[in-house]
Amino acid sequence: MTTTTSSDPLVVVSHVSKRFVLHKDKSVKDRLLSWRQRNRSRSEFRALDDVSFEIGLGETVGLIGHNGSGKSTLLKVLGGIIEASAGEVYRRGRIAALLELGAGFHPDLTGRDNVYLNAAILGMTTAQTDRVFDDIVEFSGIGEFIDSQVKFYSSGMYVRLAFAVAVHSDPDLLLVDEVLAVGDEPFQLKCMTKIREFQKDGRTIVLVSHSAEQVADVCTRAIVLDGGRIVHDGDVGAGIRTLREGYERDRLAGEQTDEGPTQPAVEITGVSVARADGAPLGDRLIERGADLAVTVHAQVHRPTEWVSGFTLHSSLGQAIYRLNTEGLGIDLPAEPGEYDIRFVLPATNxxxxxxxxxxxxxxxxxxxxxxxxxxGFLDFEDDRMGAGVIQFDASGDVSPVGGA
Incomplete structure (x- = not known):
């Protein structure tokens, strides 16, 4: 008998590929009439191409990539919803998958019936569902509509109820697709709070999201897919940068012509940061309250009306501060030439x-x-008194309340 330990991976994906056959025929009649030429009327699309990785117990993994990169397909393969065309997927423990809006719901059944149906699909007994039913209803906020047919539910109600069932099924592995974007802001906050509770409990989560900030906020690891292949697996910040580099690469590729690459109308050639008085930063850490100047170096190749700016973000990709010429009311020259756009940030904190x-x-x-x-990068002194994205020259005191 084979035994597993807590150190064993919860999920092992080994050389997984997934192919789909695309039919160009518009109807069954077309397929019958073109039977002899059937091979010409279909093509193969490879959604996943030789994907391999392992997920350990307690990891929170963000699956990110462009539209069509294979994220949702991979999540369905992980959940056993679809079968891989090649390769193997090994899983252990109870899996709860929230993949598509209304997946696993029967439209003619009530919300109550669908809770028990979904819970049974996730491996829960009726007695187990009975114990958490009230918690599911309270978490979902469905309330009086729990005994209505779900075909009358809004998309938000679908998501709230499905997520509530998934997180109360006591899963070892939670798979969450982009469906969280359907819920309203209070419910999204509730979901993220629940995900953080799962993290503290040592559960494993795989999250597909188009929000780099969301992935940076909750994930401990990022897997970036591009064209069905893994192009990054590891550090979240590096993964987000890989994703953004891919966006820029695709944008530039879209500007290609038959005659070769098109030179951009405006090109950012570099960025330099110095003290506002022009003194270089040197090798020392930037102290609290320093006046800084960020200079964007640009070259205009063709007459263009344009806006320029910069962003400061954390190593995990979270935007901390943005500023551009439009916000400052600066009109940039449209004539070809080289220009330096200088932004002054007084008393940075x-x-x-x-x-x-x-x-x-x-x-x-x-x-x-x-x-x-x-x-480029900016390295600041530690805030010895507080923690966060900004720092203050803080002070405090204590005084008794009432008489002695």
Whole structure:
């Protein structure tokens, strides 16, 4: 008999590929008439291509990538919803998957009936569901509609009830797709609070999200997919940068012509940061309250009306501060030439140890022209008194309340 320990991976994905056959025929009649040429009327699409990784107990993994990169397909393979065309997936423990809006719900059954149906699919007995039923209803906020047919539910009600069942099924592995974006802000906050509770309990979570900030906030590891292949597996910050580099690469590829690459109208050539008085930063950490100047170096190749700015974000990809010329009311020159755009930040009080600098240029309507990410790094002194993204010259005192 084979035994497992807590150190064994909860999920092992070994050389998994998934192929789909795309039919160009529009109807059954077309397929019958073109039977002899059936191979010409279909093509193969590889959604996943030789994907391998392991997920350990207690990890929170973010699956990120462009639209069509294979994220949702991979999540369905992990959950056993669809079968891989090649390779193997090994799982252990109870899995709760929240993959598609209304998946596993029967529209003609009531919310109450669907709770028991979904719970049974997740491996719960009727007695186990009875014990958590009230908690599920309270978490979902469905209330008086629990005995209504779910076909009359809104998309938000679908998601709330499905998520409530999933998180109360005591799963070892929780798979969550982008469906959380359907819920309103209070419910999203409730979901993220529940996910953090799961993290403290040592449960394993795989999250598909288009929000880099959400992945940076909750995930301990990022897997980036591109064209069905893994292009990054590891540090969350590096994964988000890999994703953004892919967006920029695709944007530039979209500007290709038959005659070769098109030179952008505006190109960000670099970014430099110094003290506001022009003195270099040197090798020392930037102290609290320093006056800084961020200079974006740009070259205009063709007459263009444009906007430029920079972003400071954490190593995990969370945007800490943004500023651009439009916000400051600065009109940039449209004539070709080289330009330096200088932004002065007086009395900076960033509390992060390191900030990543990126800079870009867009048209007046927001169409991207050029992006440099990362363009550099800023290292600040530790805030010895507090913690967070900003720091203060803080003080405090204590006094008795009432008479002695």
């Amino acid at each position: 960033f509390g992060m140890n390191r900030l990543v600098v990126s800079a870009g240029a867009t048209t007046l309507t927001g169409e991207p022209l050029s992006l440099l990410d990362p363009a």
